[in-house]
Amino acid sequence: MGSEEERSMEEELSFPILLADRVRKSVEEAESFKFECSEVGKQVDRLSHMLRSTVRLTTSSSSSSSSSSSSQTIYERPIRRIVSEVSKNLERALTLVRKCKRSGILRRVVTITSATDFRKLFLLLDNSIGDMKWLLSIFDVVDSNGGSGGGGNIVLSLPPIASNDPILSWVWSFTATIQTSSSIIDRIEAANQLASLAGDNDRNKKIIVEEGGVPPLLKLLKEGISGEAQIAASTALANLATDQERVRQIVAELGVPIIVQVLWDSPMLVQTSVANLVSRMAENDSDAQEEFARENAIRPLVSLLSSETPLLDEPKPPQSGKPTTLHSLVLVNKELGVNSHLYPKTLHQHNLHLNSSLHSEGSSRAGNHKKERENEKPEVKLQLKIKCAEALWLLSRGSVSNSQRIAETKGLLCLAKYIEKEQWELQFNCLMTVMEIAGAAELNADLRRAAFKTNSPAAKAVVDQILRIIQEEDTPSMQIPAIKAIGSLARAFQARETRVLGPLVTRLDHRNLDVATEAVIAVGKFACPENFLCVQHSKAIIEFGGVSPLLRLLRVSERAQLHGLILLCYLALHVGNSEALDRSKALSALEGAARAPVSQHPQLRELIPKAIYQLDLYHEGDHPHRQSYGS
Structure with missing residues (x-):
């Protein structure tokens, strides 16, 4: 071929x-x-x-x-x-x-x-x-059909070559109509038909891609002839973008720059549909995530999410009367970034529409839709925010570059605001985005220092809202990402940040096993030796009464037992002389675990003997009959 x-x-x-x-x-x-x-x-x-x-x-x-x-x-x-x-x-x-x-x-x-x-x-x-x-x-x-304005002229008869596979002829007919018809109504109908076929099964998606359906859809999306046409094209592309191979085909056809441009300059309903396309592509291919990072898709998404939401008192770019250049925008953004210490320190004091500064990077035609935006229904505005938040979540998942861009655009403040004020899907998507950014910060010290430094109002706002979710929400789907986020940021907190550890330790006793297990994992990141403040954090964990619920978790699921033993070993190594550990018979628990299959886990093979030795060292006089374990 x-x-x-x-x-x-x-x-x-x-x-x-x-x-x-x-x-x-x-x-x-x-x-x-x-x-x-x-x-x-x-x-x-x-x-x-x-x-x-x-x-x-x-x-x-x-x-x-x-x-x-x-x-x-x-x-x-x-x-x-x-x-x-x-x-x-x-x-x-x-x-x-x-x-x-x-x-x-x-x-x-x-x-x-x-x-x-x-x-x-x-x-x-x-x-x-x-x-x-x-x-x-x-x-x-x-x-x-050009200029006729009539619909329903798409050929759906079967040629003999496709008699055994009618889908092939339909794909050809629809794609030809999108590619060459002068009738916008026919092109919209054809794109909708391709979207329907793609939504049916993977075989149809494969045929559409193999038969060259992606370039005409991207062209229809780019032309912007009508919002309905763009929605039809982006919906079809989103239905195709359900596996890595097909996403990469969209990327290979230079689809990412087109998608980002449409995000900047389109009516709200189109932007909502395109944000959903971004989510599907990012969800199914990490290479697409990085392509969106290179095209800086984060900025229009944060801009759309933060529209009509007061966030920060920031200086506006100088009005020189000259056309805005890329160089001037870079200087403005740099200035906004380095002056973050000037911002007020509580979330409720922040008072700027980020949309005005962020949209300066977009097309000059963006203003064409301003009046339409103001008159849109509240549910349309809400749906756009939901889809933008979902796109940010999936773009940031496992991506340090996209997480950095969200932090650089002051997106953390916007996310914190919605976690505080919204509920349901928008709140959840924002929380998941924060969880992913925190996860990236755990692996990247530069991002952790830049986005979650102690005196940063954005970091404080995010942490405040995560802790509120942990303490006030009782839904596992909300508590688990909040707990994961705090655990990922364990090395960003100082020893005096006891307000962070307390709620986590409390969740060790949660009735939902998944919540309790995630709490064990998160608390373990505070006590692990890689954390410079592990000794101070270990003392705080014991002071908050974490030992008893921890030992109860050792008797439940295998996953909870594994992470519970890891945390117990850390506490024994760092605070082996604790009376709480002695009273709760932590030594007996570890000795029992040493004979169980879980002790052969790579993380526990050497950790358990060291912890037993440490506890035995401090409490040897009380238990003279016990065998001593060497390290």
Whole structure:
């Protein structure tokens, strides 16, 4: 298929036309089966006529597209597939007719030509004629409907080549309409039909991508002819973007810059649909995440999320009267970043619409939709924010670069505001975004220091809201990401930040096992040796009464037991002389665990003996019968 695709359409079509001429010449030279050869000639003449019509169609399309950048280019995929099949059948015709060139019994016996061979050939040529008629019909429809404004003109008949697979012909018809029709109504309908097909099953998605459906959809999205067309295109693309391979196809067709541009400059309903497309692509491919990072998709998303939400008192860019340049924007953003120490220290004091500064990077046409935004229904505005928050969540998942950009755009403050004020899906998406940023900060010290430094109002606002969720919410789906976020930030807190550890330790006794287990994992990050303040944190954990609920967790699930033992070992190593550990018989618990299968876990193989030795060292006088474990 690759070599075929490399040939120009002119080369692709010239070969079967040449074959048709050779068949016609051979028909005139036939000396046997003259009637059958004559019938073959008639069929081939029809094919030749249709092939030449196709040449004129493609030639006129090429010349018009070269003279006008806005003209539609021809959709080549069905032409190449059908013409390739026509060429095979013309070759069969040429072979059979040539056998009839000389008469004679011996010639007919040797070639074994029969009427049956011709009947088979007639059927093949009929199929090719049907394919060519269908091919010309779809391009005739999309060419003749321009400006009519009428809908429902998409060809849904089946060509013989697709008789066993009607989806193929539908995809060709819809894609050709999107690519070449002048009727916006037909193009919208075709995009909606592709979206429906893609939503049905993975096989349909595979066919749409293989048959070149992605570029016309991206083109429809980019043109911005109408909001309805852009929504149809982005919905179809989102339905396709459900696995890594198809997402990468969208990226390979330079879809990411188009998507980011539409995010900046479109009506709200379009932006909502495109934000959903960003989510699907980011969810299914980490490479797409990084492509969006390079195109700085974070800024329009944060801008849309923060619109109408007071956040910060920041200096506005100077109004010089000159056009805004990329260099000036970089300087402004840098200035806004380095002056973060000037901001007020509580969330309720922040008082700026980030949208005004962030949108300065977008297209100058963004103002075209300002009045529309003001008049939009509240539910439309809410849905846009929900989708933008979801996109930020999935873009930041496992991505340090995107997490950094969210922090740089003051997105943390916006997220904290919605976690505080909103509920349901918007609050959840914002909380998940914070969890992912915290997870990235756990792995990247530079991000941790930049985004979650102690005197940062954004960091304080985020931590305040996470702790509020842990203390006040009782829904596991909300508590678990909040607990994970605090655990990921364990190395960002100072020893005096006891307000952070207290709520976590309390959740060790939560009735929901998943919540309790996540709390054990999070508390363990405070007590682990990699944490510079592990000794102080370990003391605080014991002071908050964490030992008893911790020991109870050792008797439940395997996961809770594993992480509970890790935390207990840390406490024994750092605060082995604790009376709370002695009273709760932590040593006996560890000795029992040393004989259990869980002790062979890589993290526990050396940790348990060291912890037992440490506890035995401090309490040896009270338990003279116990065996001493060496480190």
